[in-house]
Amino acid sequence: MSAVVAEHDDHHDHGPAKGLLRWVITTNHKDIGTLYLLFALAMFFVGGAMAMVIRAELFEPGMQFVNPQFFNSMTTMHALVMVFGAVMPAFVGLANWMIPMMIGAPDMALPRMNNMSFWLLVAGVLLLASTLFMEGGAPASGWTLYPPLVLQTGNALPFAIFSVHLLGISSIMGAINIVATIFNMRAPGMTLMKMPMFVWTWLITGFLLIAIMPVFAGAVTMLLTDKFFGTSFFDAAGGGDPVLYQHIFWFFGHPEVYVMILPTFGVASTIIPVFARKPLFGYSSMVYATAAIAFLSFIVWAHHMFTVGMPIAGELYFMYATMLIAIPTGVKVFNWTATMWKGSMTFETPMLFSIAFVVLFTMGGFTGLMMAVAPVDFQYHDTYFIVAHFHYTLVPASVFILMAAGYFWLPKWTGHMYDERIGRLHFWLSVVSVNILFFPQHFLGLAGMPRRIPDYAVQFADWNMISSIGGFIFGASQLLFLYVVIHTIRGGTGEKVTAEVWEDAAKHSLEWTLPSPPPYHSFTTPPTVIPTEHI
Amino acid sequence: MKKTKQLFAGLILMALGLGTAQADYTLNLMKGVTKVSNDIYDLHMLILWICVLIGIGVFGTMFYSIYHHRKSRGHKAAQFHENTTVEIIWTIIPTLILIGMAIPATKAMIELDDVQDSEMSIKVTGHQWKWEYEYLDNGIHFFSSLDEASNKARQIGSGIDPRSVPHYLLNVDKPLVIPTKKKIRFVFTAADVIHSWWVPDLGWKKDTNPGFINESWTSVDKPGTYRGQCTELCGKDHGFMPIVVIAMDEPDYNVWVEQQKTIAEAEAGSADKQWSTEELVAKGKSVYETSCSSCHMADGAGLPGTFPAITASPVVTGDMNAQVKLMLDGKGMMPAFGKMLSAADFAAVVTYTRNGLGNSVGDSIQPSAIQALQSATSAADKNE
Numbered sequence: 016m017s018a019v020v021a022e023h024d025d026h027h028d029h030g031p032a033k034g035l036l037r038w039v040i041t042t043n044h045k046d047i048g049t050l051y052l053l054f055a056l057a058m059f060f061v062g063g064a065m066a067m068v069i070r071a072e073l074f075e076p077g078m079q080f081v082n083p084q085f086f087n088s089m090t091t092m093h094a095l096v097m098v099f100g101a102v103m104p105a106f107v108g109l110a111n112w113m114i115p116m117m118i119g120a121p122d123m124a125l126p127r128m129n130n131m132s133f134w135l136l137v138a139g140v141l142l143l144a145s146t147l148f149m150e151g152g153a154p155a156s157g158w159t160l161y162p163p164l165v166l167q168t169g170n171a172l173p174f175a176i177f178s179v180h181l182l183g184i185s186s187i188m189g190a191i192n193i194v195a196t197i198f199n200m201r202a203p204g205m206t207l208m209k210m211p212m213f214v215w216t217w218l219i220t221g222f223l224l225i226a227i228m229p230v231f232a233g234a235v236t237m238l239l240t241d242k243f244f245g246t247s248f249f250d251a252a253g254g255g256d257p258v259l260y261q262h263i264f265w266f267f268g269h270p271e272v273y274v275m276i277l278p279t280f281g282v283a284s285t286i287i288p289v290f291a292r293k294p295l296f297g298y299s300s301m302v303y304a305t306a307a308i309a310f311l312s313f314i315v316w317a318h319h320m321f322t323v324g325m326p327i328a329g330e331l332y333f334m335y336a337t338m339l340i341a342i343p344t345g346v347k348v349f350n351w352t353a354t355m356w357k358g359s360m361t362f363e364t365p366m367l368f369s370i371a372f373v374v375l376f377t378m379g380g381f382t383g384l385m386m387a388v389a390p391v392d393f394q395y396h397d398t399y400f401i402v403a404h405f406h407y408t409l410v411p412a413s414v415f416i417l418m419a420a421g422y423f424w425l426p427k428w429t430g431h432m433y434d435e436r437i438g439r440l441h442f443w444l445s446v447v448s449v450n451i452l453f454f455p456q457h458f459l460g461l462a463g464m465p466r467r468i469p470d471y472a473v474q475f476a477d478w479n480m481i482s483s484i485g486g487f488i489f490g491a492s493q494l495l496f497l498y499v500v501i502h503t504i505r506g507g508t509g510e511k512v513t514a515e516v517w518e519d520a521a522k523h524s525l526e527w528t529l530p531s532p533p534p535y536h537s538f539t540t541p542p543t544v545i546p547t548e549h550i
Numbered sequence: 551m552k553k554t555k556q557l558f559a560g561l562i563l564m565a566l567g568l569g570t571a572q573a574d575y576t577l578n579l580m581k582g583v584t585k586v587s588n589d590i591y592d593l594h595m596l597i598l599w600i601c602v603l604i605g606i607g608v609f610g611t612m613f614y615s616i617y618h619h620r621k622s623r624g625h626k627a628a629q630f631h632e633n634t635t636v637e638i639i640w641t642i643i644p645t646l647i648l649i650g651m652a653i654p655a656t657k658a659m660i661e662l663d664d665v666q667d668s669e670m671s672i673k674v675t676g677h678q679w680k681w682e683y684e685y686l687d688n689g690i691h692f693f694s695s696l697d698e699a700s701n702k703a704r705q706i707g708s709g710i711d712p713r714s715v716p717h718y719l720l721n722v723d724k725p726l727v728i729p730t731k732k733k734i735r736f737v738f739t740a741a742d743v744i745h746s747w748w749v750p751d752l753g754w755k756k757d758t759n760p761g762f763i764n765e766s767w768t769s770v771d772k773p774g775t776y777r778g779q780c781t782e783l784c785g786k787d788h789g790f791m792p793i794v795v796i797a798m799d800e801p802d803y804n805v806w807v808e809q810q811k812t813i814a815e816a817e818a819g820s821a822d823k824q825w826s827t828e829e830l831v832a833k834g835k836s837v838y839e840t841s842c843s844s845c846h847m848a849d850g851a852g853l854p855g856t857f858p859a860i861t862a863s864p865v866v867t868g869d870m871n872a873q874v875k876l877m878l879d880g881k882g883m884m885p886a887f888g889k890m891l892s893a894a895d896f897a898a899v900v901t902y903t904r905n906g907l908g909n910s911v912g913d914s915i916q917p918s919a920i921q922a923l924q925s926a927t928s929a930a931d932k933n934e
């Protein structure tokens with residue numbers, strides 16, 4: 016350990032390299048965090064543009080703009096870009112920026128690997144995007160890449176699979192780095208049970224990622240050998256089983272959705288106490304609930320496959336196990352509510368997004384509970400009800416919390432204040448339009464509209480049109496966020512922000528004890544006082 | 551805040567207005583026409599109301615707090631936290647609610663799973679992009695694809711308003727006909743990729759996995775027409791392979807069975823007839839539109855990189871026997887049409903592709919020649 020510290024001392028008063036090269040060769044956690052966040056924001060608009068194509072085609076019955084094959088490519092690429100290009104990298108970016116500052120460290124534990132994991136992400140996403148221009152088109156089998164359908168992909172298949180490998184390696188490196196940082200770099204006195212919730216949720220998420228990404232890589236490699244090397248893992252004619260792929264995929268896929276939601280919980284648990292001016296109601300129960308959700312995520316995967324033809328014992332087991340998730344998730348929601356209770360609340364933009372998250376995520380949780388009930392899922396499965404469900408848990412949950420995090424920490428990162436009026440306008444437009452966009456999809460699914468179809472029967476026309484209108488407003492509203500980010504980086508309102516930014520925030524977490532913007536190397540000497548207000 | 555309320559009110563009014571404009575759509579799950587589908591509906595409503603009540607409790611508390619416990623109203627923050635009693639209560643109550651839900655859910659699941667004592671069996675095979683039905687008890691066998699009117703209207707730039715097409719995208723050329731008040735066992739499989747067979751009124755869907763068999767059952771009380779769709783993404787035309795089930799009372803059903811037998815005999819007879827090239831081309835055009843155009847496109851141009859063109863194709867303009875063999879046996883994504891098309895349809899579509907869609911080879915083939923090849927293939931299959 017002392018060797019590492021000594022080596023670090025040689026570097027520590029260096030500033031960033033000059034010019035563009037700074038961003039290519041940087042090993043600084045803030046620079047890499049910024050790269051991750053900006054890349055994620057860019058991909059959020061790329062994936063969003065694909066969603067706009069989908070909603071435009073579904074605006075009216077009949078085929079207007081794209082052929083069905085391209086429509087399927089859009090649904091597939093929208094999901095892959097949003098999951099692997101936008102939401103996951105955004106949370107890794109937040110982790111890079113915040114974890115060293117929150118635990119009182121100078122930087123991440125493995126800075127060179129940090130740089131490599133970012134650039135592998137860029138390579139992976141670019142490779143994935145390049146498939147759009149290949150003969151036969153981009154993958155069109157859904158982001159789940161189920162065989163045998165995915166094996167009908169044109170030239171794009173090996174490229175898409177290799178891109179998944181790169182994204183997987185990048186995620187694993189990011190996760191190892193985060194886990195290593197949290198275990199090794201905490202300031203003296205920062206015991207595990209004093210860490211901010213965001214650090215806790217990322218620690219658990221890091222383990223999830225390390226466990227699942229190799230599984231996904233294995234699954235897609237089996238697709239590769241089935242297609243090109245004559246194996247029959249998923250082909251009944253050679254003794255294989257296409258359903259085997261689904262089991263492997265969802266063993267990865269279910270924890271994967273928790274990879275996107277656990278850090279979300281962490282940010283919400285960080286923001287709500289600050290604006291309620293109250294400690295988190297139950298810090299330790301929040302930690303245990305997060306761990307319980309992570310554990311359960313490994314033993315419920317086949318609830319994505321209730322209609323695939325499982326024996327009754329399997330159906331019942333996965334139903335019971337899935338219903339159990341409602342308990343720790345309930346603990347979380349009750350905790351946030353109890354944290355607000357009898358607080359002294361103010362409603363700046365980060366708090367508004369966080370409150371909307373609690374309400375709308377809970378609605379996604381309710382539909383999740385409904386779908387957990389296997390016999391009823393025989394109706395819901397693969398309909399727009401599912402589309403509504405997972406978008407509620409991803410858009411007004413993960414994405415809203417990413418927005419909240421942006422508004423919450425931008426003043427810290429840049430030293431400038433964002434424009435509160437535009438922030439609130441962005442919030443209200445987003446929260447109203449996201450409900451116009453996704454709420455009607457519950458009705459569509461219950462009324463019998465399957466998902467992943469480019470055209471539909473006329474009785475679904477009204478709600479599709481309303482949903483599309485909501486989608487266009489939601490998409491356009493996000494340009495306000497882009498404006499806020501650029502405006503704040505370039506000086507914001509001109510108001511001088513303090514180290515603390517938000518009232519008494521320094522009592523909650525260490526990053527608020529550093530100046531705004533913080534120094535290039537966060538804590539070159541460990542902090543002496545550990546904040547405990549959040550516990 | 552006021553503006554938001556107005557916005558919500560406007561939205562609700564808009565929804566109500568639309569509701570009166572088109573009475574056809576529904577907001578909730580349909581009850582369906584079987585005992586199972588009704589049980590599932592009841593279960594759905596039970597859980598929905600539980601969620602609504604919990605939602606009112608949680609959101610009510612939260613909004614009360616948001617209204618009263620705000621700094622602008624001078625509320626001072628209380629500093630309480632960690633209360634073991636409260637935390638135990640809010641863990642135990644949800645657990646009890648979940649147990650309460652799990653009991654009826656388990657009953658419904660067991661009922662849904664019980665395919666025993668069925669009175670007849672139908673085998674359903676998913677194809678890209680049509681359904682194949684085989685009545686295992688009386689040998690009736692046919693394919694069911696999207697009806698012609700929907701198929702024409704759904705092409706990009708067709709100029710046909712989908713609203714003018716009856717049951718747009720939910721209509722087929724040959725519906726599945728079942729008798730009422732009989733326990734019918736379905737067995738599911740697929741020929742190419744995974745599909746999923748869903749008729750909401752029956753209360754369930756089931757995946758059709760290539761190389762494997764799944765089972766389910768139904769018993770419909772009320773005669774009627776029930777519509778559904780494929781619900782597992784199965785490629786380009788996943789959205790265009792609907793399901794129509796017509797439930798008939800026993801006597802009507804028996805009449806239908808007799809009709810099907812007559813049709814099968816007539817089809818067998820048409821193979822022996824000598825056809826003119828014009829007759830074959832005319833028939834072949836309609837066969838092409840239902841069986842070939844979704845991949846090779848209506849104008850025969852194909853989709854570069856995925857589906858080869860028919861126009862100027864070396865296979866279609868080359869040796870006819872090679873073309874017929876490829877169509878009989880299939881190749882890659884191309885299904886083996888030898889088992890899907892009647893001899894007459896097969897000969898017609900071969901002749902059409904060679905003399906239409908921009909090709910003019912000038913030859914034709916008779917259904918009787920195809921029939922000879924078909925029986926040779928199936929004999930070879932049996933020898934294997």
